[in-house]
Amino acid sequence: MVLLFRNLALLLAILLPQTVQAELVTKYDPVIYDPEVPEIVAIVGTIDARTPLNFSRALEEMPRATEVILASDGGSVLPALTIAREIDRLKLNTTILPDTGCYSACAFLFFAGNERASSGELGVHQISSDSGDLESGQLALSDMMDVLSDYNVPDDVIVDMLRTPPEEMHIYTPEQLATLGIIGTSSSRVAKPTTPTADMSKKDLAAAFVQDFNRLWSLPNAQAVDTLAEKYALTVNYYGKSLTNFAVIEDKRAFAERWPLREYLIEPGSTAINCDELTCRVETIVAWQTSAPERGARSRGRALQSLTLVWNGSGFRISVEDGTVLERQ
Structure with missing residues (x-):
C-alpha cells in the first residue's frame, strides 16, 4: 500500500488539467471526478458499504464516463463485487496509474474492466468476511470465485490470492500483469488455463504448457525470470539436484544475465508425452540460440x-527438469 497516494498529484493532473479551473467533485467519496473531464471517474480510497451507491450517483452525473481510475487500498469485499458488476455491465475500462496501487478488494474492480491498463501495482490476498464468521466467509469466497471466473482471471492469480494471508499482499508489477495476460482488451487477454476435458486432454495441456514455458524463457529478462517461478513446483529435481523453487529461479536468473537474448523453439513433431493420473513426462527437441551483445558472444544448437x-x-508445475545438448554451433 506504500504506492497508494504517492503520485496523487498525477491523478489530479489527469482529472484536473491546468487549463481547467474547476475543482474535483468529492461529495461521493471515495468516488471523485472533474465535470470538465467527462470520460473519467476515479475511486481513490477505501471501499465501504456506501461506495456502490456513491459510484452509481457519480455515474449518473458523469454519463459519458468510459474509464475508472483506481487508487485504493481495498475495503469491503461485497461492495467491491457490486461495483465490479457495474463496471462490467457498462463495459468501463479500468486503469492503475504510475506510482499508485490497487490492492485487496480493489482488484475485483480492476479485473472487471473491459480494457485493463496498469503502470502501477496490483495487489491480491485472501479475503476475510466482514462479520468474521465461517459461513459468511464461505459465501464471500463463493461470490468472489464466480466473479473471477466471469472476468477470465488466470488460475495462477487466483492461486496467489488464496495462498496469501490477509495480513500480507501479493503484488504484481506491470510487466507481470502483461505476461499473465491480465491487461489489455477483453478480446486480447489470455484465457485462464483449462482443466482437462474430453475436448482437451491432459496431454494437450502438457504440450501447451511446455510450449508456453519455452516462449516465456525467450522473453526479455525482466519478464522471463520472475514469471518462470510460477511454472515450477516448490521443490524441483533440477538436472540431478534437489533444489527449491527459489534456487532454480536464481540459476535461471544467472543464465539470463549471462545470455540476455534468448530464443527457444520446439521442433515440430519432436514432442513425446506420457501421462498418468497426476504427472506428465514430456520430451521434446528444442532449437535454441542465445547472445550477449555486450560480450560479443553467441551460441546456438539443439x-x-x-x-x-x-x-x-x-x-x-515442473517437478523434474533435465536435458541433453544434441548439437552445438
Whole structure:
C-alpha cells in the first residue's frame, strides 16, 4: 500500500488539467471526478458499504464516463463485487496509474474492466468476511470465485490470492500483469488455463504448457525470470539436484544475465508425452540460440528437453527438469 497516494498529484493532473479551473467533485467519496473531464471517474480510497451507491450517483452525473481510475487500498469485499458488476455491465475500462496501487478488494474492480491498463501495482490476498464468521466467509469466497471466473482471471492469480494471508499482499508489477495476460482488451487477454476435458486432454495441456514455458524463457529478462517461478513446483529435481523453487529461479536468473537474448523453439513433431493420473513426462527437441551483445558472444544448437509435470488441480508445475545438448554451433 506504500504506492497508494504517492503520485496523487498525477491523478489530479489527469482529472484536473491546468487549463481547467474547476475543482474535483468529492461529495461521493471515495468516488471523485472533474465535470470538465467527462470520460473519467476515479475511486481513490477505501471501499465501504456506501461506495456502490456513491459510484452509481457519480455515474449518473458523469454519463459519458468510459474509464475508472483506481487508487485504493481495498475495503469491503461485497461492495467491491457490486461495483465490479457495474463496471462490467457498462463495459468501463479500468486503469492503475504510475506510482499508485490497487490492492485487496480493489482488484475485483480492476479485473472487471473491459480494457485493463496498469503502470502501477496490483495487489491480491485472501479475503476475510466482514462479520468474521465461517459461513459468511464461505459465501464471500463463493461470490468472489464466480466473479473471477466471469472476468477470465488466470488460475495462477487466483492461486496467489488464496495462498496469501490477509495480513500480507501479493503484488504484481506491470510487466507481470502483461505476461499473465491480465491487461489489455477483453478480446486480447489470455484465457485462464483449462482443466482437462474430453475436448482437451491432459496431454494437450502438457504440450501447451511446455510450449508456453519455452516462449516465456525467450522473453526479455525482466519478464522471463520472475514469471518462470510460477511454472515450477516448490521443490524441483533440477538436472540431478534437489533444489527449491527459489534456487532454480536464481540459476535461471544467472543464465539470463549471462545470455540476455534468448530464443527457444520446439521442433515440430519432436514432442513425446506420457501421462498418468497426476504427472506428465514430456520430451521434446528444442532449437535454441542465445547472445550477449555486450560480450560479443553467441551460441546456438539443439537440445533434448525433458520435463516432468505435476498436475495440482488447476494447472501443471515442473517437478523434474533435465536435458541433453544434441548439437552445438
